[in-house]
Amino acid sequence: MKKASERETNPTAKEIFKTILANVELADKESMLICQDTGLPIYLVKVGTKFQVDCAKIAAALKEGAKRATVEHPFRSSSTHPITRVNPQTSVGEGLPILYWDFIEGSDVLDILMIPKGSGSENMSAMKMFTPADGVKALKKFVVDTVLQSGSNPCPPGVIGVGIGGTADLVSKLAKEAIARPVGSHNHDPYFAKMEDELLEAINSLGIGPMGLGGAVTTLAVHIEWAYTHITQNPIAINTQCWPARRARAKIYPDGKVEHGY
Amino acid sequence: MANYNLTTPLTEEVVRKLRVRDVVTLQGTIFGIRDLTQIYIFDRGNEPPVSLQGAACIHTAPSLKKVGDRWEKICVGTTTSGRMDRFTPLLMEKYGVRAIIGKGGQYQASLDAMKKFGGCYLAIVGGAAAVETKQIVEVEKVYFEELHPEALYQFRVKDFGPLTVAMDSHGNNLYTEVKKAAEGKLPEIYKRLGI
Numbered sequence: 001m002k003k004a005s006e007r008e009t010n011p012t013a014k015e016i017f018k019t020i021l022a023n024v025e026l027a028d029k030e031s032m033l034i035c036q037d038t039g040l041p042i043y044l045v046k047v048g049t050k051f052q053v054d055c056a057k058i059a060a061a062l063k064e065g066a067k068r069a070t071v072e073h074p075f076r077s078s079s080t081h082p083i084t085r086v087n088p089q090t091s092v093g094e095g096l097p098i099l100y101w102d103f104i105e106g107s108d109v110l111d112i113l114m115i116p117k118g119s120g121s122e123n124m125s126a127m128k129m130f131t132p133a134d135g136v137k138a139l140k141k142f143v144v145d146t147v148l149q150s151g152s153n154p155c156p157p158g159v160i161g162v163g164i165g166g167t168a169d170l171v172s173k174l175a176k177e178a179i180a181r182p183v184g185s186h187n188h189d190p191y192f193a194k195m196e197d198e199l200l201e202a203i204n205s206l207g208i209g210p211m212g213l214g215g216a217v218t219t220l221a222v223h224i225e226w227a228y229t230h231i232t233q234n235p236i237a238i239n240t241q242c243w244p245a246r247r248a249r250a251k252i253y254p255d256g257k258v259e260h261g262y
Numbered sequence: 263m264a265n266y267n268l269t270t271p272l273t274e275e276v277v278r279k280l281r282v283r284d285v286v287t288l289q290g291t292i293f294g295i296r297d298l299t300q301i302y303i304f305d306r307g308n309e310p311p312v313s314l315q316g317a318a319c320i321h322t323a324p325s326l327k328k329v330g331d332r333w334e335k336i337c338v339g340t341t342t343s344g345r346m347d348r349f350t351p352l353l354m355e356k357y358g359v360r361a362i363i364g365k366g367g368q369y370q371a372s373l374d375a376m377k378k379f380g381g382c383y384l385a386i387v388g389g390a391a392a393v394e395t396k397q398i399v400e401v402e403k404v405y406f407e408e409l410h411p412e413a414l415y416q417f418r419v420k421d422f423g424p425l426t427v428a429m430d431s432h433g434n435n436l437y438t439e440v441k442k443a444a445e446g447k448l449p450e451i452y453k454r455l456g457i
Contacts, residue, residue, distance in 0.1 A: 036339030
């Protein structure tokens with residue numbers, strides 16, 4: 001964020017960067033929430049195949065943890081019934097928290113990444129099933145057009161997560177995994193790494209800027225995750241992440257040691 | 263890009279001086295409102311129990327806790343204004359509200375009301391809730407308490423901001439200006455991407 005602010009020349013944008021950096025510093029110093037929307041709890045769990053664990057117990061513990069973060073700590077409950085709109089004040093409920101499981105061959109680590117995802121950015125998500133005939137052009141255009149339409153709403157400059165391939169559900173999960181990567185990291189595949197740089201340049205050329213009020217920095221990074229898809233399909237999903245881009249990681253080792261990080 | 267240090271309530275004369283990109287810092291009192299507050303006032307016909315003449319209203323659902331008779335702040339942040347667009351003209355016409363503080367901006371009906379009645383939209387930095395909470399000195403009063411966290415809140419503030427004038431009373435909207443400029447750049451961007 002500091003590096004990005006140094007690139008900025010627009011006076012309004014510079015002022016916004018100042019507030020963003022002051023906010024991070026203040027939240028850090030006084031243990032305050034960085035943003036009031038502590039979002040919905042999402043966990044990306046990677047289980048090493050050599051880590052002996054009962055995954056059902058881990059799932060129950062994560063649900064309980066999300067609840068405690070809300071009842072005992074200042075996490076705001078943002079979960080609600082989709083029809084009655086009744087909020088249980090626990091951040092969880094039917095289908096929540098969101099848990100994604102992956103298994104890492106040969107690893108003896110349990111890696112839990114928590115993403116509290118606020119609605120300003122999540123509401124700007126988009127998914128589309130293109131056809132093979134539409135080609136890669138349609139995918140690139142969809143990314144640029146979606147960012148332009150989202151404008152100020154997802155609290156830019158954050159991360160644009162892009163999923164390519166898979167099915168309607170997998171492509172959305174890939175986009176979510178993309179925003180969970182460290183800012184500015186690249187996809188392991190050179191083709192998609194190049195596309196990330198290309199789209200980053202294109203998006204920042206739009207001039208939407210911090211909070212959509214104009215400027216050189218519209219996004220800090222574009223991350224792409226991809227998968228093979230059906231011969232008749234060409235799906236894409238976009239998940240936008242706001243500038244606070246909150247993440248917390250716990251790596252648990254077989255001897256019980258826990259390493260906290262991002 | 264002028265800087266203004268303004269004290270509430272705001273007069274029409276002061277608000278009409280403001281132009282998009284100006285920077286405003288507020289002193290005095292601001293009122294917290296959200297979706298339900300305004301549905302309660304306008305759709306369900308409940309009169310606000312306090313004068314909003316010259317008021318600055320912020321789109322928020324604050325985290326507060328009640329200690330005895332008093333409300334204490336935990337975290338006060340700003341929400342997306344677009345959802346509450348239809349209420350802004352009513353706030354300005356019926357109750358004399360002069361400033362909406364929010365993020366993401368509002369649309370044509372709100373802009374028209376700002377022009378007609380002398381109002382403005384002040385953009386805050388979304389996500390910067392720590393700074394915002396610190397600048398709120400005190401929760402003075404909570405009206406329509408049963409609606410909490412979407413009640414009507416009276417906050418005393420000190421050096422609240424900086425806020426960017428993003429919509430003014432002269433028909434200017436910085437959000438649409440930025441979007442229009444971006445649309446103008448699209449053909450060149452598409453070309454570079456081989457679209």
